[in-house]
Amino acid sequence: MIPLFRRVLAEAVGTGLLVAVVVGSGIMAQRLSPDDVGLQLLENALATVFGLGVLIAVLGPVSGAHFNPVVSLADYWQGRRTGAGLSARELAFYVIAQIGGAIAGAVLANAMFAEPAISWAATERSASHLWLGEMVATAGLMLVIFGLVREGRTAVAPAAVAGYIGAAYWFTSSTSFANPAVTIGRAFSDTFAGIAPASVPAFIAAQLAGGVIGLLLVTGLFGRAPAGSQQEAVMTHPGQPSTDRTVRPAERTSGR
Template sequence: MNASLGRRAAAEAIGTALLVAVVVGSGIQATELTHDTGVQLLANSLATVFGLGVLILLLGPVSGAHFNPVVTLAAWFTGRRDPHGGLALRDVVAYVPAQATGAIGGAVLADAMFAEPLVKFSTHDRSAGHLLLGEVVATAGLILLIFGLVRVGRAARAPAAVAAYIGAAYWFTSSTSFANPAVTIGRAFTDTFAGIAPASVAPFIAAQMLGAVVGLGAVAVIYGRAAPVPVGEPSPAVPSPIRTPEKAVDHE
């Protein structure tokens, strides 16, 4: 699908909003149904796995289904010398604000659906060092997975693979794997199970950016230098909209 930049940015905004609505809404529902923290986390992670997989499958052919500024920035960085024209800087400028705005909207939507205050900043402090390490690990693994799939020609498997990884990372990382600056910002706007205190947002984002660097480094070590990207249409969760040498596939 050769979507315009406007439609791709809209897909990123809507996709990120729905992702955060799934994360926050399932967290609220879980706390209303049980007081067992383990069961709450299980319900929250399962809903996120299913929701994320569906969203990548649905919106991947339009925008690449990044829903995540570190994925967008990594795609731009790795494709900046691509002769076929990878993700352009103007795409980054459109995608990242769309993702952040969508994430905030998704948190507000989830709160509205459960009759919570529409905007109430979280009091859930997540500033401990071991949680930041968890974010570095979670984000590095996500970047390695996405760009590794592209390198081995299996990007079409990203909806299931990315969703499965995030579901696993809920449990094996101390931070429960935010791994996404936009989602982190959105989750600061809800004082519910999935929230994060505003004071913890900047350290989390810094850890995620560091994780992205580590993940790209791992991709380079494991797979070597990237080969030129073949001309074609974007597959779900391929890190960048593919462009032909003559012109961009998006039509303004």
């Protein structure tokens, strides 16, 4: 059995490294291509795609590789029906670990590039079209994650989720944060990937709304998972012995 401590540690480390990838690659992109914002975004997106895919593949068997409070909340909510999701206590620990890891990841990225360890972002991202972009990005992320799980195609989850996030960098106006913890972390770096603290609450509200929309789409497209269903999962159940292949509903993937 995998103790809660190890699962929480995996969520903190995974979310921290994800934010370090996002922020660090943004800083590097600014320095390599100072006069081309489009190229900067491409470099940032590619690094995020590769980093996220690897983190999901490596840490998924430990914690499910949520790295995202919206995914953990959805796991808890759906588990109330199926009996296989996070408990309220586990959810609280996961979210705390994700937010703490995200902040630490931003500080780490700043330090690696000789930036101030904490520099509040000044990039304002407050507009209705950006909030709509976050709703779309998060709803799509939930559809990808839970859709794959419901169809039993979780083997492709690392590539599919990372690929979706990479695409959403380009087709959403907000460049697809799609993750409250990562959004909070990015407020701690006044660099390419930063978001002003005052813009964070509205982004998180849009992400939560997108999460609800995404779950409604999953239900509409794939139907409700029956009570007691064990098919909604990606990795081996972190709380069960390794010989038991039953797993949790959203123990699968995240979003940046």
